[in-house]
Amino acid sequence: MAGRLTPEREAELYEAVLDLLREVGYDGLTMDAVATRTRSSKATLYRQWGSKPELVARALRHNKPAQLDQIDTGSLRGDFHAAMALGDDCKMEEDSALMRGLMHAVHDNPDLHKAMRELLVEPEMNGLNRILRRAVDRGEISADLPALKYVTHMLVGAFAGRQFIEDKAPDRAFLTDYVDAVVLPALGV
Protein backbone atom coordinates (compact mmCIF):
# COMPACT_ATOMS: atom_id res chain seq x y z
CA MET A 1 0.00 0.00 0.00
CA ALA A 2 1.09 3.56 -0.59
CA GLY A 3 2.41 5.37 2.48
CA ARG A 4 1.69 8.99 3.30
CA LEU A 5 1.85 11.58 0.55
CA THR A 6 4.90 13.83 0.33
CA PRO A 7 4.31 17.38 1.63
CA GLU A 8 4.69 18.69 -1.95
CA ARG A 9 2.05 16.31 -3.25
CA GLU A 10 -0.24 17.13 -0.34
CA ALA A 11 0.12 20.87 -1.04
CA GLU A 12 -0.68 20.25 -4.70
CA LEU A 13 -3.86 18.38 -3.77
CA TYR A 14 -4.98 21.14 -1.39
CA GLU A 15 -4.39 23.81 -4.03
CA ALA A 16 -6.51 21.81 -6.49
CA VAL A 17 -9.32 21.51 -3.90
CA LEU A 18 -9.27 25.30 -3.31
CA ASP A 19 -9.29 25.97 -7.06
CA LEU A 20 -12.28 23.68 -7.48
CA LEU A 21 -14.08 25.30 -4.55
CA ARG A 22 -13.65 28.72 -6.17
CA GLU A 23 -14.87 27.35 -9.50
CA VAL A 24 -17.88 25.26 -8.52
CA GLY A 25 -18.53 25.87 -4.80
CA TYR A 26 -18.81 23.31 -2.01
CA ASP A 27 -21.98 21.64 -3.23
CA GLY A 28 -20.61 21.34 -6.77
CA LEU A 29 -17.29 19.88 -5.63
CA THR A 30 -17.06 16.09 -5.98
CA MET A 31 -14.34 13.66 -4.94
CA ASP A 32 -14.37 12.50 -8.59
CA ALA A 33 -13.47 15.98 -9.79
CA VAL A 34 -10.66 16.24 -7.19
CA ALA A 35 -9.35 12.83 -8.30
CA THR A 36 -9.42 13.80 -11.99
CA ARG A 37 -7.88 17.23 -11.44
CA THR A 38 -5.05 15.84 -9.33
CA ARG A 39 -4.56 12.59 -11.27
CA SER A 40 -5.10 10.55 -8.12
CA SER A 41 -7.53 7.79 -7.24
CA LYS A 42 -10.66 8.34 -5.20
CA ALA A 43 -9.44 5.50 -2.93
CA THR A 44 -6.34 7.55 -2.08
CA LEU A 45 -8.44 10.61 -1.29
CA TYR A 46 -10.79 8.72 0.99
CA ARG A 47 -7.94 6.82 2.68
CA GLN A 48 -6.06 10.03 3.34
CA TRP A 49 -8.95 12.32 4.38
CA GLY A 50 -11.94 10.15 5.13
CA SER A 51 -14.55 12.49 3.68
CA LYS A 52 -15.19 15.55 1.56
CA PRO A 53 -15.82 17.89 4.54
CA GLU A 54 -12.51 16.91 6.09
CA LEU A 55 -10.61 17.26 2.82
CA VAL A 56 -12.09 20.73 2.32
CA ALA A 57 -11.35 21.84 5.91
CA ARG A 58 -7.75 20.55 5.64
CA ALA A 59 -7.28 22.37 2.34
CA LEU A 60 -8.50 25.60 3.95
CA ARG A 61 -6.25 25.08 6.93
CA HIS A 62 -3.29 24.48 4.62
CA ASN A 63 -4.15 27.78 2.92
CA LYS A 64 -4.34 29.61 6.23
CA PRO A 65 -2.37 27.78 8.94
CA ALA A 66 -2.92 28.82 12.54
CA GLN A 67 -0.07 31.29 12.41
CA LEU A 68 -1.19 33.10 15.54
CA ASP A 69 0.98 30.61 17.42
CA GLN A 70 4.10 32.10 15.92
CA ILE A 71 3.35 35.60 17.15
CA ASP A 72 5.03 36.84 20.33
CA THR A 73 6.15 40.47 20.12
CA GLY A 74 6.22 41.18 23.86
CA SER A 75 3.16 43.45 24.00
CA LEU A 76 -0.57 42.92 23.41
CA ARG A 77 -0.74 45.80 20.94
CA GLY A 78 2.24 44.38 19.06
CA ASP A 79 0.74 40.89 18.99
CA PHE A 80 -2.62 42.16 17.67
CA HIS A 81 -0.93 44.28 15.00
CA ALA A 82 1.19 41.30 13.93
CA ALA A 83 -1.93 39.11 13.82
CA MET A 84 -3.80 41.60 11.62
CA ALA A 85 -0.79 41.79 9.30
CA LEU A 86 -0.74 38.03 8.66
CA GLY A 87 -3.07 38.24 5.68
CA ASP A 88 -2.12 39.41 2.24
CA ASP A 89 -4.72 41.98 1.04
CA CYS A 90 -5.29 40.46 -2.42
CA LYS A 91 -5.48 37.00 -0.94
CA MET A 92 -7.89 38.24 1.74
CA GLU A 93 -10.27 39.49 -0.92
CA GLU A 94 -10.10 36.15 -2.68
CA ASP A 95 -10.41 34.17 0.58
CA SER A 96 -13.27 36.32 1.71
CA ALA A 97 -15.37 35.29 -1.33
CA LEU A 98 -14.38 31.67 -0.76
CA MET A 99 -15.28 31.81 2.95
CA ARG A 100 -18.63 33.50 2.24
CA GLY A 101 -19.52 30.59 -0.02
CA LEU A 102 -18.44 28.11 2.64
CA MET A 103 -20.36 29.80 5.46
CA HIS A 104 -23.33 29.38 3.18
CA ALA A 105 -22.58 25.66 2.64
CA VAL A 106 -22.11 25.15 6.40
CA HIS A 107 -25.79 25.96 6.87
CA ASP A 108 -26.80 22.78 5.00
CA ASN A 109 -23.84 20.54 5.93
CA PRO A 110 -23.37 19.83 9.63
CA ASP A 111 -20.30 17.65 8.85
CA LEU A 112 -18.59 20.56 7.11
CA HIS A 113 -19.52 22.80 10.06
CA LYS A 114 -17.92 20.33 12.48
CA ALA A 115 -14.76 19.90 10.38
CA MET A 116 -14.33 23.66 9.96
CA ARG A 117 -14.86 24.27 13.66
CA GLU A 118 -12.27 21.65 14.64
CA LEU A 119 -9.66 22.41 12.01
CA LEU A 120 -10.03 26.15 11.49
CA VAL A 121 -11.92 27.92 14.25
CA GLU A 122 -10.59 26.14 17.34
CA PRO A 123 -6.87 26.40 16.47
CA GLU A 124 -7.28 30.14 15.85
CA MET A 125 -9.19 30.60 19.10
CA ASN A 126 -6.48 28.71 20.98
CA GLY A 127 -3.81 30.92 19.41
CA LEU A 128 -5.77 34.04 20.37
CA ASN A 129 -6.23 32.78 23.93
CA ARG A 130 -2.48 32.24 24.27
CA ILE A 131 -1.83 35.83 23.15
CA LEU A 132 -4.34 37.10 25.74
CA ARG A 133 -2.98 34.86 28.52
CA ARG A 134 0.54 36.23 27.98
CA ALA A 135 -0.84 39.78 28.26
CA VAL A 136 -2.46 38.80 31.58
CA ASP A 137 0.82 37.21 32.75
CA ARG A 138 2.75 40.37 31.86
CA GLY A 139 0.23 42.43 33.85
CA GLU A 140 -0.97 44.36 30.79
CA ILE A 141 -4.58 43.36 31.37
CA SER A 142 -6.40 41.96 34.37
CA ALA A 143 -7.53 38.31 34.26
CA ASP A 144 -11.06 39.28 35.33
CA LEU A 145 -11.51 42.03 32.74
CA PRO A 146 -15.12 41.67 31.46
CA ALA A 147 -14.13 42.33 27.81
CA LEU A 148 -11.70 39.40 27.82
CA LYS A 149 -14.38 36.81 27.11
CA TYR A 150 -15.65 38.84 24.15
CA VAL A 151 -12.44 39.34 22.13
CA THR A 152 -13.50 36.74 19.55
CA HIS A 153 -16.94 38.38 19.30
CA MET A 154 -15.28 41.74 18.62
CA LEU A 155 -13.12 40.17 15.90
CA VAL A 156 -16.09 38.35 14.35
CA GLY A 157 -17.73 41.80 14.27
CA ALA A 158 -14.77 43.20 12.33
CA PHE A 159 -14.96 40.51 9.65
CA ALA A 160 -18.75 40.03 9.48
CA GLY A 161 -19.52 43.74 9.87
CA ARG A 162 -17.04 44.76 7.16
CA GLN A 163 -18.74 42.32 4.83
CA PHE A 164 -22.33 42.86 5.88
CA ILE A 165 -22.42 46.62 6.53
CA GLU A 166 -19.74 47.87 4.16
CA ASP A 167 -19.90 45.08 1.56
CA LYS A 168 -16.08 44.96 1.45
CA ALA A 169 -13.46 42.36 2.26
CA PRO A 170 -11.50 43.19 5.41
CA ASP A 171 -7.98 44.40 4.60
CA ARG A 172 -4.97 45.00 6.79
CA ALA A 173 -5.52 48.77 7.16
CA PHE A 174 -9.13 48.27 8.25
CA LEU A 175 -8.30 45.47 10.71
CA THR A 176 -5.44 47.42 12.29
CA ASP A 177 -7.63 50.50 12.68
CA TYR A 178 -10.41 48.37 14.24
CA VAL A 179 -8.00 46.82 16.74
CA ASP A 180 -6.72 50.27 17.75
CA ALA A 181 -10.20 51.86 17.87
CA VAL A 182 -12.21 49.02 19.42
CA VAL A 183 -10.39 45.95 20.74
CA LEU A 184 -7.52 47.59 22.65
CA PRO A 185 -9.68 50.38 24.21
CA ALA A 186 -12.31 47.79 25.27
CA LEU A 187 -9.45 45.91 26.96
CA GLY A 188 -8.28 49.15 28.56
CA VAL A 189 -4.94 49.07 26.70
Next chain:
Amino acid sequence: MAGRLTPEREAELYEAVLDLLREVGYDGLTMDAVATRTRSSKATLYRQWGSKPELVARALRHNKPAQLDQIDTGSLRGDFHAAMALGDDCKMEEDSALMRGLMHAVHDNPDLHKAMRELLVEPEMNGLNRILRRAVDRGEISADLPALKYVTHMLVGAFAGRQFIEDKAPDRAFLTDYVDAVVLPALGV
Protein backbone atom coordinates in the same frame (compact mmCIF):
# COMPACT_ATOMS: atom_id res chain seq x y z
CA MET B 1 -60.24 48.99 -7.33
CA ALA B 2 -59.66 48.16 -3.69
CA GLY B 3 -57.86 50.83 -1.67
CA ARG B 4 -55.16 50.17 0.90
CA LEU B 5 -55.59 47.28 3.32
CA THR B 6 -56.65 48.04 6.88
CA PRO B 7 -53.78 47.90 9.42
CA GLU B 8 -55.40 44.79 10.97
CA ARG B 9 -55.55 43.01 7.63
CA GLU B 10 -51.98 44.04 6.83
CA ALA B 11 -50.79 42.67 10.20
CA GLU B 12 -52.63 39.41 9.50
CA LEU B 13 -50.89 39.08 6.14
CA TYR B 14 -47.45 39.74 7.64
CA GLU B 15 -48.04 37.17 10.37
CA ALA B 16 -48.97 34.60 7.72
CA VAL B 17 -45.80 35.40 5.75
CA LEU B 18 -43.65 34.91 8.88
CA ASP B 19 -45.42 31.64 9.71
CA LEU B 20 -44.79 30.39 6.18
CA LEU B 21 -41.14 31.48 6.32
CA ARG B 22 -40.67 29.48 9.52
CA GLU B 23 -42.40 26.46 7.96
CA VAL B 24 -40.86 26.32 4.47
CA GLY B 25 -38.03 28.90 4.37
CA TYR B 26 -37.54 31.71 1.88
CA ASP B 27 -36.95 29.56 -1.18
CA GLY B 28 -39.98 27.40 -0.41
CA LEU B 29 -42.28 30.39 0.12
CA THR B 30 -44.48 31.21 -2.87
CA MET B 31 -46.89 34.07 -3.47
CA ASP B 32 -49.49 31.35 -4.20
CA ALA B 33 -49.05 29.91 -0.70
CA VAL B 34 -49.34 33.38 0.86
CA ALA B 35 -52.50 34.04 -1.16
CA THR B 36 -54.06 30.70 -0.13
CA ARG B 37 -53.10 31.03 3.53
CA THR B 38 -54.49 34.56 3.77
CA ARG B 39 -57.47 34.03 1.47
CA SER B 40 -56.36 36.90 -0.74
CA SER B 41 -55.61 37.13 -4.45
CA LYS B 42 -52.10 37.11 -5.86
CA ALA B 43 -53.03 40.30 -7.72
CA THR B 44 -53.60 42.03 -4.36
CA LEU B 45 -50.27 40.82 -3.03
CA TYR B 46 -48.35 42.03 -6.07
CA ARG B 47 -50.24 45.34 -6.20
CA GLN B 48 -49.53 46.00 -2.54
CA TRP B 49 -45.93 44.80 -2.32
CA GLY B 50 -44.56 44.48 -5.82
CA SER B 51 -42.51 41.37 -5.21
CA LYS B 52 -41.77 38.50 -2.85
CA PRO B 53 -38.52 40.02 -1.48
CA GLU B 54 -40.34 43.23 -0.57
CA LEU B 55 -43.27 41.40 1.00
CA VAL B 56 -40.85 39.34 3.12
CA ALA B 57 -38.78 42.37 4.17
CA ARG B 58 -41.98 44.31 5.11
CA ALA B 59 -43.25 41.34 7.12
CA LEU B 60 -39.94 41.20 9.01
CA ARG B 61 -40.03 44.93 9.62
CA HIS B 62 -43.59 44.67 10.92
CA ASN B 63 -42.34 41.97 13.29
CA LYS B 64 -39.47 44.14 14.47
CA PRO B 65 -40.17 47.84 13.88
CA ALA B 66 -37.30 50.29 14.18
CA GLN B 67 -38.04 50.93 17.84
CA LEU B 68 -34.64 52.49 18.46
CA ASP B 69 -36.29 55.77 17.47
CA GLN B 70 -38.46 55.71 20.56
CA ILE B 71 -35.50 55.45 22.93
CA ASP B 72 -34.23 58.59 24.65
CA THR B 73 -33.28 58.04 28.29
CA GLY B 74 -30.89 60.98 28.62
CA SER B 75 -27.65 58.97 28.78
CA LEU B 76 -25.76 56.76 26.32
CA ARG B 77 -25.60 53.87 28.80
CA GLY B 78 -29.34 54.18 29.45
CA ASP B 79 -30.12 54.29 25.71
CA PHE B 80 -28.00 51.17 25.00
CA HIS B 81 -29.56 49.27 27.90
CA ALA B 82 -33.04 50.22 26.70
CA ALA B 83 -32.12 49.13 23.16
CA MET B 84 -30.88 45.73 24.35
CA ALA B 85 -34.09 45.28 26.38
CA LEU B 86 -36.35 45.78 23.33
CA GLY B 87 -36.35 42.10 22.42
CA ASP B 88 -38.32 39.41 24.17
CA ASP B 89 -35.99 36.47 24.93
CA CYS B 90 -38.31 33.73 23.60
CA LYS B 91 -39.07 35.74 20.53
CA MET B 92 -35.34 36.42 20.02
CA GLU B 93 -34.66 32.72 19.95
CA GLU B 94 -37.40 32.21 17.38
CA ASP B 95 -36.36 35.25 15.34
CA SER B 96 -32.75 34.18 15.44
CA ALA B 97 -33.56 30.90 13.66
CA LEU B 98 -35.68 32.80 11.15
CA MET B 99 -32.93 35.35 10.49
CA ARG B 100 -30.26 32.67 10.08
CA GLY B 101 -32.38 31.10 7.35
CA LEU B 102 -32.83 34.48 5.71
CA MET B 103 -29.13 35.40 5.84
CA HIS B 104 -28.65 32.14 4.00
CA ALA B 105 -31.28 33.06 1.37
CA VAL B 106 -29.72 36.52 0.93
CA HIS B 107 -26.63 34.85 -0.48
CA ASP B 108 -28.59 33.65 -3.55
CA ASN B 109 -31.13 36.47 -3.81
CA PRO B 110 -29.72 39.96 -4.41
CA ASP B 111 -33.26 41.42 -4.47
CA LEU B 112 -33.93 40.07 -0.99
CA HIS B 113 -30.57 41.47 0.15
CA LYS B 114 -31.50 44.90 -1.20
CA ALA B 115 -35.00 44.86 0.34
CA MET B 116 -33.66 43.76 3.73
CA ARG B 117 -30.95 46.39 3.66
CA GLU B 118 -33.42 49.18 2.85
CA LEU B 119 -36.27 48.12 5.11
CA LEU B 120 -34.48 46.54 8.07
CA VAL B 121 -30.79 47.41 8.28
CA GLU B 122 -30.85 51.09 7.31
CA PRO B 123 -33.69 52.17 9.65
CA GLU B 124 -31.90 50.47 12.59
CA MET B 125 -28.59 52.09 11.66
CA ASN B 126 -30.29 55.49 11.46
CA GLY B 127 -31.84 54.93 14.90
CA LEU B 128 -28.46 53.94 16.31
CA ASN B 129 -26.80 56.98 14.74
CA ARG B 130 -29.37 59.28 16.36
CA ILE B 131 -28.62 57.74 19.78
CA LEU B 132 -24.88 58.30 19.23
CA ARG B 133 -25.35 61.84 17.93
CA ARG B 134 -27.30 62.82 21.06
CA ALA B 135 -24.46 61.43 23.20
CA VAL B 136 -22.02 63.62 21.23
CA ASP B 137 -24.32 66.65 21.64
CA ARG B 138 -24.52 66.05 25.39
CA GLY B 139 -20.72 65.91 25.53
CA GLU B 140 -20.67 62.27 26.71
CA ILE B 141 -18.45 61.20 23.82
CA SER B 142 -16.28 63.13 21.40
CA ALA B 143 -17.41 63.42 17.78
CA ASP B 144 -14.00 62.28 16.52
CA LEU B 145 -13.77 59.19 18.74
CA PRO B 146 -12.29 56.42 16.53
CA ALA B 147 -14.65 53.73 17.91
CA LEU B 148 -17.72 55.72 16.85
CA LYS B 149 -17.64 54.46 13.27
CA TYR B 150 -17.44 50.85 14.47
CA VAL B 151 -20.43 50.67 16.83
CA THR B 152 -22.47 48.68 14.30
CA HIS B 153 -19.51 46.31 13.76
CA MET B 154 -19.32 45.71 17.51
CA LEU B 155 -23.04 44.96 17.63
CA VAL B 156 -22.85 42.66 14.60
CA GLY B 157 -20.08 40.88 16.54
CA ALA B 158 -22.43 40.39 19.49
CA PHE B 159 -25.16 38.79 17.37
CA ALA B 160 -22.99 36.88 14.88
CA GLY B 161 -20.40 35.86 17.48
CA ARG B 162 -23.03 34.60 19.91
CA GLN B 163 -24.43 32.45 17.13
CA PHE B 164 -21.20 31.39 15.50
CA ILE B 165 -18.90 30.90 18.50
CA GLU B 166 -21.37 29.95 21.22
CA ASP B 167 -24.10 28.47 19.02
CA LYS B 168 -26.74 30.31 21.06
CA ALA B 169 -29.34 32.97 20.30
CA PRO B 170 -28.46 36.34 21.85
CA ASP B 171 -30.64 37.11 24.88
CA ARG B 172 -31.11 40.28 26.89
CA ALA B 173 -28.65 39.33 29.66
CA PHE B 174 -25.89 38.55 27.14
CA LEU B 175 -26.48 41.71 25.10
CA THR B 176 -26.51 43.95 28.19
CA ASP B 177 -23.30 42.39 29.47
CA TYR B 178 -21.65 42.81 26.04
CA VAL B 179 -22.63 46.50 25.91
CA ASP B 180 -21.18 47.08 29.39
CA ALA B 181 -18.02 45.03 28.76
CA VAL B 182 -17.24 46.05 25.18
CA VAL B 183 -19.26 48.83 23.55
CA LEU B 184 -19.26 51.42 26.35
CA PRO B 185 -15.57 50.91 27.31
CA ALA B 186 -14.55 51.13 23.63
CA LEU B 187 -16.42 54.45 23.54
CA GLY B 188 -14.67 55.53 26.75
CA VAL B 189 -17.96 55.68 28.70
